[in-house]
Amino acid sequence: MKMKYLKNVAQLKLDSDKCTGCGMCVKVCPHAVFVIDNKKAIITDRDLCMECGACQVNCPFDALEVRKGVGCASAVIKGKLTGSEPTCGCSDTAGCC
């Protein structure tokens, strides 16, 4: 059973003009969000994206933009409390990853 998270939240943008269809995004995406069609990457289902950022950092042509971050409640709460960016604390107090 393929589990999907909230609809229309993931912030993932693909600039087709910059895309060369190299397929790196297809290789690194853990949720098979991309396929190559007619020498360009296309997004199959944005709701599958977990904003890990792998595609963005591995795109040699800057064609991808993701709001990269951790989908982790305690990171989000800690970020709100301390007014900082939500990062996975993974310290001895956070029950993260």
Place this chain on the structure above:
Amino acid sequence: MGNCSCQNKKPNSVNNSNAIEVKTEMSIMDTIGRWKARWNIGRMNYKISPGLYMTGRPGPDSEVFISSNYKMSFDILRKNLNGINSWIIVLDTAGINVWCAAGKGTFGTDELVRMIDQTSIKDHIDHKRIIVPQLGAPGISAHEVKKRSGLNVVYGPVKASDIKNFLKNNREITDKMKKVTFTFFERLVLTPTEFVLSLKYSPLFLILLFLVDIIIGKNGLEVFYKDILIFFGALFSGTVLFPALLPFLPFRSFALKGWILGMIYIVTINLMAFNSIQGNYVHMLTIPILVSFLSYNFTGSSTYTSLTGVEKELKISLPLYGISILSGVVVLLINFF
């Protein structure tokens, strides 16, 4: 230095002089160590030393695998390199697993380039490949690594258990190897840590229950004991039942799924203990919120939730949590006077 039982240094050939040989079999200590980490005992300090390791007798044509210095990650890798001569470069990720460390950036391009340099791996091999686990990709920029070190990053399978098939398949990934799953068993192994972590705040809740039931409410010990059981049952629901039932609970929001589970839990308790559906209104208003929050917290351990989604959930659920808890307090006060 880590306390890794696999670091028995053995004399190597000159060529392998700076690599530490590791076995591909798990010792009893490795198994106990993994079990302890699963129960959150010393999980944050389950590390090995970063550096160059080897399985078997690697030569210049052997593959180079990249791993984190969380001992559980490293152990799973070496276990699956059974019968394979290989180099392993362990990055310093502060004892965090590959995927989480990649999210943080500690399993990252800078650290990889630094360790390629420090281990002099290029002197050991006559090819230019390094195999990085695919889940390391959020932290590693393959083209950047190429530019800075000259080595080609080849993304390996998500699961180390696919490594042999990956090598047989000429280092080509199949669709099955690159997809992240979240199976029943994968969810279940996370539950001991979830449960143990949820106990952290239980003394506070027990004091609160004692105050409400005994000091203010004068309800007697029997009610207090019942409330304690209901409380721990709620922790169990949120940290064990929720992960187990995740795909079967309706809706996509973890908080909403959890609230429904909490409602089912408390109604079941009410039917059993009070012979009525609504039973105790205070329980009805507070217990599902506790279960919902614990379930929401499980987004951190899940493999498919996004930051924007988790933020959206918090924005919506926090006010509702507040209203529900406050209503519970009002009902409690009305009952007193």
